[in-house]
Amino acid sequence: xxxxxxxxxxxxxxxxxxxxxxxxxxxxxxxxxxxxxxxxxxxxxxxxxxxxxxxxxxxxxxxxxxxxxxxxxxxxxxxxxxxxxxxxxxxxxxxxxxxxxxxxxxxxxxxxxxxxxxxxxxxxxxxxxxxxxxxxxxxxxxxxxxxxxxxxxxxxxxxxxxxxxxxxxxxxxxxxxxxxxxxxxxxxxxxxxxxxxxxxxxxxxxxxxxxxxxxxxxxxxxxxxxxxxxxxxxxxxxxxxxxxxxxxxxxxxxxxxxxxxxxxxxxxxxxxxxxxxxxxxxxxxxxxxxxxxxxxxxxxxxxxxxxxxxxxxxxxxxxxxxxxxxxxxxxxxxxxxxxxxxxxxxxxxxxxxxxxxxxxxxxxxxxxxxxxxxxxxxxxxxxxxxxxxxxxxxxxxxxxxxxxxxxxxxxxxxxxxxxxxxxxxxxxxxxxxxxxxxxxxxxxxxxxxxxxx
Numbered sequence: 001x002x003x004x005x006x007x008x009x010x011x012x013x014x015x016x017x018x019x020x021x022x023x024x025x026x027x028x029x030x031x032x033x034x035x036x037x038x039x040x041x042x043x044x045x046x047x048x049x050x051x052x053x054x055x056x057x058x059x060x061x062x063x064x065x066x067x068x069x070x071x072x073x074x075x076x077x078x079x080x081x082x083x084x085x086x087x088x089x090x091x092x093x094x095x096x097x098x099x100x101x102x103x104x105x106x107x108x109x110x111x112x113x114x115x116x117x118x119x120x121x122x123x124x125x126x127x128x129x130x131x132x133x134x135x136x137x138x139x140x141x142x143x144x145x146x147x148x149x150x151x152x153x154x155x156x157x158x159x160x161x162x163x164x165x166x167x168x169x170x171x172x173x174x175x176x177x178x179x180x181x182x183x184x185x186x187x188x189x190x191x192x193x194x195x196x197x198x199x200x201x202x203x204x205x206x207x208x209x210x211x212x213x214x215x216x217x218x219x220x221x222x223x224x225x226x227x228x229x230x231x232x233x234x235x236x237x238x239x240x241x242x243x244x245x246x247x248x249x250x251x252x253x254x255x256x257x258x259x260x261x262x263x264x265x266x267x268x269x270x271x272x273x274x275x276x277x278x279x280x281x282x283x284x285x286x287x288x289x290x291x292x293x294x295x296x297x298x299x300x301x302x303x304x305x306x307x308x309x310x311x312x313x314x315x316x317x318x319x320x321x322x323x324x325x326x327x328x329x330x331x332x333x334x335x336x337x338x339x340x341x342x343x344x345x346x347x348x349x350x351x352x353x354x355x356x357x358x359x360x361x362x363x364x365x366x367x368x369x370x371x372x373x374x375x376x377x378x379x380x381x382x383x384x385x386x387x388x389x390x391x392x393x394x395x396x397x398x399x400x401x402x403x404x405x406x407x408x409x410x411x412x413x414x415x416x417x418x419x420x421x422x423x424x425x426x427x428x429x430x431x432x433x434x435x436x437x438x439x440x441x442x443x444x445x446x447x448x449x450x451x452x453x
Contacts, residue, residue: 001421003313005125006410009117016120016409017402019043020113024089024396027081027102030146031453033060036079040064040112040139047120049137056151058451062139063157066123067132071426073122073416074136074158074371076166076364077115078108078143087393092329094390103393106144107169110380110396110405114167117409122416133420138164138367142451145185147292149363150445158370162426163303163419166364167408169392169401170377171385173316174349175308177299181230181257182264182444183361184293188214188275192284194248204246208239210282211250217274218254229267230257230359253291257361260296261444291452293444295365298436299355302429303374303415308351310415311376317403319344326398327382330391337384344400345379369441372429376411380404 009016019039026035037060041051044064055061085103086096097103115137122135138158142148158164168176190211195204218231225231232255239247254271258264272288279286319327327343367373380401385391395401419426 001417003414005128005417006121006413008120008124009406009409012120013406015043016113016117016406019116020109020402020405021397023079023109023112024104025100027100027104029083029102030080030142030144030148031058031060031451033080033141036112037062037139037141040077040079040116044116044137048123055157056155058141058148058151060141061148061152064119064137064139065134066119067126067134069132069134071162071420072134072136072160073419074138074161074164075115075118075412076138076140076164076367077112078140079112080108080141080144082106082144082388085390085393087390089394089397090326091394092326092333094333103390104396105388105390105392107380107392107396108143110169110378110401111167113405114378114408114412117406118412118416121410121413125417131420135416136161143363145292146451147294147363147445150292150294150366150443151451153366153370153441154443154445154447158367161371163429164367164371164373165307165412165415166375167378167412168375169380171379171381171383172345172349172377173311173347173379174377175304175311175351176375176377177304177352177355178358179299180297180358180365181228181259181361182261182294182296182365183255183257184264184268184444185253185255185291186268187236187251187253187289187291188286189251189289190249190279190284190286192246192248192282195246197244197246201246205283206246207250207284208247210278210284210286211235211252213278213281214252214274217277218271221270221274225267225270226258226263228259228357228359229263231271257359261442264444290446290449294361294363295369295444297362297365298368298373298433300372300374300429300432302425302432303372304351306418306425307374307376307411307415310418311348311411313414314407314410316346316348317400317407318346319400323398323400330382330394331384333391334384334386341383343382345383366443369437372433376408378404378408
């Protein structure tokens with residue numbers, strides 16, 4: 001195959017790097033990515049893409065399109081940062097950046113940048129060949145705890161896609177083959193009655209007691225739920241700092257995970273009963289506030305093999321001496337890092353024969369229920385880097401990460417063009433998707449839940 005269309009990424013690499021750096025520097029958290037949204041949509045509009053915004057009621061969600069008709073290929077772009085993870089770039093010690101509070105500890109600036117790079121290359125292919133087809137950049141905000149794609153999916157924006165692709169930063173080069181768990185976040189708010197804890201404790205009804213009893217009940221519940229279920233919680237409001245007051249209000253945030261949406265719904269009902277029991281025992285009342293949910297990820301082997309073929313056809317980026325010197329310093333900050341790990345990932349991992357379980361969650365699951373979806377792991381960090389840690393933020397603007405982003409854009413674009421050139425691949429992918437989903441998408445996100453903007 002003539003891969004001349006990929007040269008547009010080399011020609012525009014400084015622009016793409018500048019775009020990714022702008023997102024890194026903006027470091028905006030879920031649903032507040034206004035500067036990043038403006039940078040992405042402005043650049044894509046300047047390059048001939050049509051912009052639809054406010055997707056799913058999210059001010060920073062967008063779909064950027066070029067071309068017409070099918071096949072229709074979408075590239076997922078994430079661009080939200082993680083709260084309170086400020087870090088100066090290219091400094092191999094923990095040091096907060098006074099210019100920003102948050103940080104890209106999950107590398108979503110790379111994710112957004114490689115999606116744009118891929119779209120530009122497929123655009124060049126469509127222009128050169130004159131073939132029918134549509135390329136889209138799926139601007140998806142609020143991945144970190146916000147389930148932005150789930151809100152977008154409810155509007156049906158992913159249903160028209162023949163395939164969706166994404167490339168998430170990691171410490172390795174690989175095609176993602178493992179599915180993920182469905183998950184949801186529910187805030188439980190308990191209300192009781194305040195009183196003097198010493199003089200008249202019998203008049204009080206402790207909301208904090210209710211939160212603690214709920215947590216105890218859930219901890220006993222863990223023994224009696226399926227092995228792939230997960231329940232996590234954080235007390236977000238303990239009722240105040242005064243121990244001599246019976247706390248009249250307290251809150252706890254729960255995250256539940258299960259293998260699919262049906263199991264998640266069953267698990268949520270059992271956790272809810274723990275809240276009911278705690279309220280009954282303490283003579284308090286409670287409300288539940290459903291914040292977000294994500295469906296489990298549907299994997300498509302045909303798309304995985306196709307993406308692997310594209311990745312294998314391209315030369316992986318190599319670290320230069322500056323990258324290597326930085327890596328030698330930053331690994332000194334990593335606890336229990338195996339000594340035999342390389343300084344940078346330089347090999348493409350083969351597709352595994354056996355798929356191991358994965359207990360994380362991603363709102364890409366909601367994309368995958370609507371169209372055949374595939375993702376790659378972008379090896380832009382030093383192996384051993386803790387995701388959601390300051391070391392990931394520190395590496396976000398180094399040379400190797402930037403070259404990894406450009407490689408990922410090329411691999412995604414090549415995989416997309418392979419699908420356009422071979423309609424049978426897309427037909428097989430759709431067949432696999434139908435077999436796994438039954439053609440029905442029932443969101444984990446209730447229809448009446450609105451984004452917490």
